[in-house]
Amino acid sequence: MTDLFKMHQQSLSSGNIKILLDIFSSITSHAHQLNSETVLQLKLQRACAILEISDPPMVHFENESYQNYLNFLHGLLVNNISFSEEMNIEPQLVSVCEKILQIYLECSGLRSAQQKPVDKKSELHWILPLSSVKKEELAARTPLIVLALRLLCGLESDSFRRHVSRLFPLFVDLVRSEHSSGEVQRVLSYMFQSCIGPIVMKL
Numbered sequence: 001m002t003d004l005f006k007m008h009q010q011s012l013s014s015g016n017i018k019i020l021l022d023i024f025s026s027i028t029s030h031a032h033q034l035n036s037e038t039v040l041q042l043k044l045q046r047a048c049a050i051l052e053i054s055d056p057p058m059v060h061f062e063n064e065s066y067q068n069y070l071n072f073l074h075g076l077l078v079n080n081i082s083f084s085e086e087m088n089i090e091p092q093l094v095s096v097c098e099k100i101l102q103i104y105l106e107c108s109g110l111r112s113a114q115q116k117p118v119d120k121k122s123e124l125h126w127i128l129p130l131s132s133v134k135k136e137e138l139a140a141r142t143p144l145i146v147l148a149l150r151l152l153c154g155l156e157s158d159s160f161r162r163h164v165s166r167l168f169p170l171f172v173d174l175v176r177s178e179h180s181s182g183e184v185q186r187v188l189s190y191m192f193q194s195c196i197g198p199i200v201m202k203l
Helices: 002-011 012-037 037-052 056-080 081-086 089-108 132-153 157-175 182-201
Strands: none
Touching: 012 056, 012 081, 012 089, 056 081, 056 089, 056 132, 081 089, 089 132, 089 157, 132 157, 132 182, 157 182
């Protein structure tokens, strides 16, 4: 679908592009829903065991769908300024990145502070180490979250400032999270130094 867009982008209208965006959105939502269905996954595992075949790459399918969606949005944002402004591509890109961060945090055993209920009497609990299965899933999700963080870092300073208040709790939880690769910490470090730091210094 991305290749078709590149071949015919000069002749596509905003209506055509909206249809493509809806398709990308539907695919990612479907992929995430499939990967969230525990009962379905157990049935698939049993079926694969009976047939003596490997389990379907559910996480890979979800990652690939989100990656294609991000790349499409980023391409519109960078290369199609008129479409980007007309269709509010930047907020859509940020929303998809936000969703990817939330999925990663759920996998790591942390929820964003945005999602946590406010309870003054809540007790502090230890963060338990991840199981081997979760560590494997986290490793599989690492390239996608690195891509999302890099795209957020690549926003213009004014654009980043507009969205940082809603994303900051996610960044904080990412700092607290367990990671399978140092690449996540490196991108986060760059973000705090180059994107968030200048905002704080101007306060």
